């Protein structure tokens with residue numbers, strides 16, 4: 001796959017240079033035309049009607065990729081750790097910008113407010129889904145504008161389809177937590193394709209929380225003429241033009257599993273993207289939003305290896321858009337950005353100074369969440385001792401008491417810390433109290449620290465995010481701007497009409 005990515009990069013650059021040459025010839029030709037037309041005007045003294053050139057310049061196919069929680073350090077980490085250095089498809093894009101992410105009420109935003117900014121071009125308060133901060137006015141979204149123009153629309157995410165980021169592109173709600181009410185809006189949204197995660201709002205515990213309960217979301221979608229695809233095999237058989245909701249194996253939150261835990265389905269997000277392109281492709285064009293949502297979840301967990309793998313999976317989805325771009329280079333715009341940074345990730349830490357050992361993260365075989373799930377099974381069975389737990393630490397993280405590689409050897413102090421955390425975590429819970437798992441984050445923390453990774457937070461930060469762009473109108477994304485400007489630029493380039501609903 002690395003080779004494929006490198007080929008993308010070469011092809012992108014080739015395409016870019018070819019376009020530059022075409023542009024130069026086109027400029028000369030245009031200059032000649034201007035001289036000829038001017039001469040005609042001067043001789044005839046007739047006013048010239050403005051030719052309808054604007055429409056021809058609009059991007060017909062627009063992709064917006066959102067790496068949730070993907071700050072600049074996260075991108076670099078993935079590139080250094082997993083690729084042949086500097087070879088992610090997104091970092092080979094010819095245009096780079098930076099965007100601020102603050103919400104209407106906080107310097108540090110959340111996915112609700114940030115995605116509302118990216119979907120509507122307007123600021124709102126944190127936790128809000130495409131409504132103004134007063135929670136009265138709904139804000140018109142890019143998919144709504146695109147649909148009004150006759151374009152098809154698609155929304156893909158590796159987390160639940162009613163999670164804040166995808167939700168902001170099809171729903172309007174005062175709170176991101178009203179998951180059922182948000183999911184309810186899928187059927188009436190007019191969006192042609194939903195792909196990726198399931199609906200957490202459709203879980204019984206969230207159905208009962210809703211005052212607007214109207215039944216099972218999948219049944220409601222079917223009665224609104226959406227075909228349901230329960231896996232990517234079923235999705236592949238759906239005919240272009242059909243309204244479709246496709247999901248796959250999902251976890252207790254409706255999300256796809258972390259990329260590093262999917263041995264046989266690493267490219268799920270790419271598959272949902274590729275199939276979405278197949279379904280949406282039509283002469284009037286389309287808008288497609290694809291979210292790498294698990295990047296953020298890995299950042300919240302301070303799990304660097306999982307971050308790097310999910311960015312790689314996200315980048316493969318971008319690769320699918322690039323395949324399409326190569327067939328329609330003059331009509332396609334691809335924008336890649338993040339809604340915010342998460343975790344305050346630093347590449348380098350106080351323990352290691354100028355030294356980094358990111359390759360140590362290759363010893364981590366499963367995500368922190370998957371390891372925590374194993375621990376909770378041990379706890380239920382009450383059969384696993386601390387030495388047995390350390391065996392699993394060696395198997396899944398490479399860390400052990402007597403390791404030939406000193407970078408992976410647990411010190412006496414580490415061992416004491418882990419024993420203390422283990423005993424605390426395995427304590428029997430009394431009714432109504434839940435003992436948090438402090439053992440798993442301690443193990444991940446030791447490996448991250450040894451690698452030279454620093455985490456400063458378990459939540460989001462205000463660090464500006466990168467914006468990568470290629471294709472029709474991409475030059476507009478050069479420079480330093482606000483996240484609301486990303487939506488405004490897309491609207492302008494695609495000829496969409498923004499207005500309050």
Ligand SMILES: [Zn+2]
Pocket residue numbers: 069111296297300342460
């Ligand atoms: Zn988050």
